[in-house]
Amino acid sequence: MRYADANVIKIKHDVLEAVARLAFTGELEERKDEIPLKLIPGPTAQFRCCIYKEREIIRQRVRLAEGKAPGITDDGNVIQVISSACEDCPISSYIVTENCQNCIGKACINACKFGAIEPGRTRTHIDPAKCKECGKCADACPYNAIAYLKRPCKFSCPVDAISYDEYGISIIDEEKCIRCGKCIHSCPFGAIGSKTWIVDVIKALKSGKKVYAMLAPATEGQFGEEITMASWRKAMLELGFTEFVEVGLGGDLTAKYEAEEWREAHEKGEKKVTSCCPGFVNMVRRHFPELSGAISTTVSPMCAVSRLIKAKDPEAVTVFIGPCLAKKSEVVDQKIEGNADYVLTYSEVRAMMRAKDVALEPVEDTYQEASVFGKRFGNSGGVAAAVQESLKESGNDIDIKVCKANGAAECKKALLLMKVGRLPEDFIEGMACDGGCVGGPSSFKDQMLAKKSRDSLIKKADDRGIYSNLSNYDEESFSMHR
Numbered sequence: 001m002r003y004a005d006a007n008v009i010k011i012k013h014d015v016l017e018a019v020a021r022l023a024f025t026g027e028l029e030e031r032k033d034e035i036p037l038k039l040i041p042g043p044t045a046q047f048r049c050c051i052y053k054e055r056e057i058i059r060q061r062v063r064l065a066e067g068k069a070p071g072i073t074d075d076g077n078v079i080q081v082i083s084s085a086c087e088d089c090p091i092s093s094y095i096v097t098e099n100c101q102n103c104i105g106k107a108c109i110n111a112c113k114f115g116a117i118e119p120g121r122t123r124t125h126i127d128p129a130k131c132k133e134c135g136k137c138a139d140a141c142p143y144n145a146i147a148y149l150k151r152p153c154k155f156s157c158p159v160d161a162i163s164y165d166e167y168g169i170s171i172i173d174e175e176k177c178i179r180c181g182k183c184i185h186s187c188p189f190g191a192i193g194s195k196t197w198i199v200d201v202i203k204a205l206k207s208g209k210k211v212y213a214m215l216a217p218a219t220e221g222q223f224g225e226e227i228t229m230a231s232w233r234k235a236m237l238e239l240g241f242t243e244f245v246e247v248g249l250g251g252d253l254t255a256k257y258e259a260e261e262w263r264e265a266h267e268k269g270e271k272k273v274t275s276c277c278p279g280f281v282n283m284v285r286r287h288f289p290e291l292s293g294a295i296s297t298t299v300s301p302m303c304a305v306s307r308l309i310k311a312k313d314p315e316a317v318t319v320f321i322g323p324c325l326a327k328k329s330e331v332v333d334q335k336i337e338g339n340a341d342y343v344l345t346y347s348e349v350r351a352m353m354r355a356k357d358v359a360l361e362p363v364e365d366t367y368q369e370a371s372v373f374g375k376r377f378g379n380s381g382g383v384a385a386a387v388q389e390s391l392k393e394s395g396n397d398i399d400i401k402v403c404k405a406n407g408a409a410e411c412k413k414a415l416l417l418m419k420v421g422r423l424p425e426d427f428i429e430g431m432a433c434d435g436g437c438v439g440g441p442s443s444f445k446d447q448m449l450a451k452k453s454r455d456s457l458i459k460k461a462d463d464r465g466i467y468s469n470l471s472n473y474d475e476e477s478f479s480m481h482r
Contacts, residue, residue, distance in 0.1 A: 008190030016351035158408030181325030181441035216322025218378030221454025248370025250301025251377030279432030323440030
């Protein structure tokens with residue numbers, strides 16, 4: 001498992017399934033307080049100091065599953081710290097280990113310019129209140145006895161949005177956070193999670209409304225070569241959805257309209273950035289606001305398919321399913337008209353499936369609503385390839401140079417170059433997750449492990465072009481721009 005919280009994932013899934021079961025039977029409000037007692041029966045603690053702490057963690061996870069903040073304060077962020085689970089991480093980044101020989105030279109003390117190190121009886125001591133984390137003491141110690149400890153959540157955040165209070169509880173700066181979700185699986189205590197729409201989706205399914213499942217193009221290959229789009233369609237219909245659509249179709253739509261934007265910008269000598277990755281869009285708006293005007297006005301594939309569905313049925317409820325947590329932010333924070341009503345991750349929809357005894361089964365892949373280019377939208381470089389293919393199909397085979405920013409670090413670098421006017425390329429394809437959507441925080445399988453299955457499944461798709469595929473749909477019935 002590629003996550004630091006492999007054991008925590010089971011607890012999370014158990015909570016989601018328990019909430020889903022009660023939501024389907026209509027007993028959630030009356031019986032949700034039973035969930036902590038059922039999952040932590042006692043009398044012996046399983047993973048914390050006592051069963052009472054364990055049950056409080058479960059209770060806060062239940063609140064997240066309901067779409068609420070785990071505590072009494074809600075800052076609106078879809079990513080939340082579970083305060084009862086956050087513990088035991090060192091507040092100070094530098095600590096003195098048992099390797100300290102308590103030597104006479106005291107090179108560490110002499111190296112510190114802030115008076116943060118004091119001699120002790122058996123080893124020296126670093127005062128975290130005075131320490132400026134410069135690292136001079138660690139460099140000076142001849143025994144390498146001073147260790148630099150990186151708090152996993154803080155270290156994983158690509159935009160430095162995580163700090164901690166005087167009690168060591170992590171704090172997410174809502175203004176800085178880009179909602180990429182990278183911090184969630186970095187925490188070995190499972191102290192960061194996201195709000196879910198499981199209860200809302202189940203209510204919609206039970207209401208008699210037409211509810212559409214929209215599956216991310218990053219999905220193919222995640223669950224093995226035998227689990228096809230047709231497999232997902234069958235499972236979603238069994239779960240109660242009215243119909244199923246692969247969002248690779250939205251990839252074709254986005255590519256076509258973004259290509260037109262790129263062509264116009266190229267003629268004017270302007271630079272643009274893509275709009276399909278909400279984590280990247282959040283990075284632009286929150287950390288490079290002066291570049292916000294360069295964001296493509298073309299809506300994301302998720303929004304494109306949602307608008308296509310709602311153009312036919314204005315009362316439809318649309319639910320996006322995929323590996324991305326930032327998609328929840330796209331719905332909550334960007335508030336784009338006609339966008340998906342709800343977003344579910346793989347773990348969330350599979351919890352609903354387990355609650356209704358629905359399983360993904362091998363089905364011959366006779367279902368296809370996207371070109372290969374739309375299907376590849378979830379890979380780094382996939383958006384650029386689709387846009388360039390669309391330009392070619394429309395007779396605008398112009399020489400456009402694209403910076404394919406793979407992961408948050410490359411996105412920051414590209415945006416900084418663009419900000420100072422040093423970006424050599426014409427456009428930036430920004431993917432906040434390494435590898436693209438296939439490397440999303442809620443992906444089921446590591447992208448490299450899934451690559452063979454993904455390539456095999458997509459290879460079986462027919463060779464329809466973007467324009468020929470879209471000729472089957474009424475594009476005039478809805479707008480493709482924000």
